[in-house]
Amino acid sequence: MIKVSIMYPNGPGARFDHDYYRTRHLPLIQRRMGSALRYYTIDKGLTGGAPDAPVPYIAMCHLICDSIESYQSGFGPHAQEIRADIPKFTDRTPVRQISEVVVENSAASVTAARSPLAVDA
Amino acid sequence: MIKVSIMYPNGPGARFDHDYYRTRHLPLIQRRMGSALRYYTIDKGLTGGAPDAPVPYIAMCHLICDSIESYQSGFGPHAQEIRADIPKFTDRTPVRQISEVVVENSAASVTAARSPLAVDA
Numbered sequence: 001m002i003k004v005s006i007m008y009p010n011g012p013g014a015r016f017d018h019d020y021y022r023t024r025h026l027p028l029i030q031r032r033m034g035s036a037l038r039y040y041t042i043d044k045g046l047t048g049g050a051p052d053a054p055v056p057y058i059a060m061c062h063l064i065c066d067s068i069e070s071y072q073s074g075f076g077p078h079a080q081e082i083r084a085d086i087p088k089f090t091d092r093t094p095v096r097q098i099s100e101v102v103v104e105n106s107a108a109s110v111t112a113a114r115s116p117l118a119v120d121a
Numbered sequence: 122m123i124k125v126s127i128m129y130p131n132g133p134g135a136r137f138d139h140d141y142y143r144t145r146h147l148p149l150i151q152r153r154m155g156s157a158l159r160y161y162t163i164d165k166g167l168t169g170g171a172p173d174a175p176v177p178y179i180a181m182c183h184l185i186c187d188s189i190e191s192y193q194s195g196f197g198p199h200a201q202e203i204r205a206d207i208p209k210f211t212d213r214t215p216v217r218q219i220s221e222v223v224v225e226n227s228a229a230s231v232t233a234a235r236s237p238l239a240v241d242a
Contacts, residue, residue: 003164005181022223030227039228043124046189049217056218060126068167096170097177102143106151107160 001038001101004063004071008092009056010045016058017089018044025085026061029075032082036074038064058092068098122159122222125184125192129213130177131166137179138210139165146206147182150196153203157195159185179213189219 008016026040041062045055065071075082086094129137147161162183166176186192196203207215 002167005164018223026224026227039226041225041227042223043126043220044223045218045220046123047219049219051189055220056216057220060220068172095177098167098169099164099176099178099181100167101162102139102165103147103161103163105160105162106147 001104002065002068002071003099003101004065004075005060005097005099006063007057007060007095007097008090009095010054010058011092014058015091018059020089021059021061025082025089028085029063029082032078033063033074036065036070038066040064057095058090064101064104071098122225123186123189123192124220124222125186125196126181126218126220127184128178128181128216128218129211130216131175131179132213135179136212139180141210142180142182146203146210149206150184150199150203153199154184154195157186157191159187161185178216179211185222185225192219 008014022042026042030037030040041064043057043060043062045058045060047053048055063071063075065074129135143163147163151158151161162185164178164181164183166179166181168174169176184192184196186195
């Protein structure tokens with residue numbers, strides 16, 4: 001499983017419409033990618049490491065897909081349309097990264113290990 | 122709900138022991154934080170936005186907590202011990218950010234909305 005992280009750098013006077021991002025932009029990505037997108041998450045930056053430190057990224061989303069290939073096949077044909085939507089909510093240029101998901105959810109792993117459906121070896 | 126993102130910048134010759142990070146460092150954080158930590162995720166950086174672009178972060182983790190206060194009460198007393206563990210797996214200094222979780226899992230939201238346990242208004 002892979003995670004595509006799209007991170008919008010903060011900066012003086014940065015413009016970002018969190019409402020549009022949540023209600024329009026990510027749903028657009030979801031509609032266009034269809035089943036190639038397992039799910040997504042959205043974060044709104046609050047603070048840096050210390051409570052009074054500036055926040056590095058004003059917002060982020062993470063797209064979870066089965067593989068790089070499934071991401072590319074789902075996103076690629078719609079990349080131009082999706083990127084053309086970005087100026088509607090921000091003047092920032094995002095940093096993008098593709099990661100391997102090493103641990104998707106540590107609590108879910110524990111739950112699975114303790115599942116009553118588990119079969120003894 | 123909040124997410125604490127800890128991101129290790131990539132760079133020439135960067136050292137990072139992904140195995141130690143997964144099997145020792147994050148479990149240490151989990152033990153020390155106890156119930157203040159709902160769950161965590163771990164990402165291993167693969168590529169930047171383009172397949173041949175350098176990856177911005179060599180690794181990331183995200184700690185999910187109920188609130189900034191619960192994170193601080195769980196992490197704060199152990200911050201010194203946890204940070205002293207960092208040189209054991211990397212020579213990088215992480216970027217830290219606290220975000221509001223706007224959408225935790227878009228698929229889970231859909232599932233919940235369609236749950237047979239949902240009560241009609």
